């Protein structure tokens with residue numbers, strides 16, 4: 501039986517580990533955090549329609565129960581003008597599925613537990629050794645050898661650093677507050693307040709909670725933004741009158757990381773370990789699922805053929821690098837529309853049905869990722 505070590509028990513690592521177990525690998529998952537710390541990370545929520553197809557094909561669709569759909573997105577200018585893109589209507593779908601990352605991650609972990617996959621929490625990988633087979637070195641000095649190692653260990657993981665892979669990092673001169681509060685009444689969509697360094701966003705999560713983003717000056721700190729000030733500013737920028745009760749608030753700096761490589765010999769990267777996008781347009785977790793889908797195709801080929809594990813990386817890079825660039829460029833297009841005053845692109849969404857339809861398909865993720873690989 502071929503052995504695979506998956507580093508990281510986030511969405512990428514747990515999706516991969518589930519599939520690898522079902523495909524017949526001997527799987528070990530190593531996770532630095534305690535299990536409860538994983539469930540406390542409230543990050544993604546917007547899935548793409550294509551990601552649901554991927555999960556379906558990987559046999560994991562029930563891990564992401566979508567209780568809400570994003571059927572439209574709206575852009576509000578500082579002067580109160582609004583442009584609405586009817587996503588569901590333009591794509592002839594139900595829109596974009598919403599499921600909190602925490603619920604998805606917990607369901608994936610529960611599924612791994614039912615399958616009796618070895619999962620070691622509070623276990624930090626410190627280094628990777630590349631000898632005949634790859635191995636990982638843990639904080640306690642223990643070494644675990646495998647046929648394949650996949651680093652799904654996020655932005656601050658050990659794998660990318662150990663492999664010294666090339667990537668391009670682009671830091672943005674924007675600071676956000678990321679908040680949780682009650683949802684806007686009667687809104688089944690993402691609302692962006694745009695322009696004039698006054699970005700704001702409402703993104704649905706559950707029946708009782710939504711995610712909110714608020715751009716603040718680079719020199720501002722969270723202490724200068726009490727809940728009342730945040731709530732007033734959100735309402736102004738989003739053009740709503742709801743009374744907002746904040747339940748969580750933190751600062752966030754934004755950056756992109758575009759990979760030029762995705763692995764070395766029998767060690768590969770997937771998810772945030774490989775690439776980072778600012779959370780504009782909900783791309784990051786969806787890109788992670790696309791990586792895992794590509795790996796599932798490659799590993800199926802590996803199990804059925806005579807190829808060596810260290811031949812997989814060039815194939816993986818061929819399948820994924822250009823697609824990753826496309827997802828990052830979509831997020832950057834949204835950044836230009838919402839932060840950098842790209843009024844032409846915004847106005848085109850209002851005036852040109854073809855432009856709006858193209859945008860809606862990219863936003864909802866109707867492109868056939870499964871056929872594209």
Ligand SMILES: Cc1cc2nc3c(=O)[nH]c(=O)nc-3n(C[C@H](O)[C@H](O)[C@H](O)COP(=O)(O)OP(=O)(O)OC[C@H]3O[C@@H](n4cnc5c(N)ncnc54)[C@H](O)[C@@H]3O)c2cc1C
Nearest residue numbers: 508510512532544545546625653654771772782784785786
């Ligand atoms: C505010 C916010 C909102 C977002 N909204 C969306 C959205 O709506 N849609 C979307 O698609 N994406 C969204 N994203 C992005 C999404 O959350 C990430 O892309 C996603 O978490 C990536 O999953 P991952 O498994 O690759 O990485 P992670 O979730 O970061 O998991 C990596 C895991 O590796 C572990 N680890 C790290 N180092 C080590 C080590 N040395 N040894 C062992 N384990 C290690 C970590 O503890 C962690 O559990 C959002 C992100 C943020 C911050």
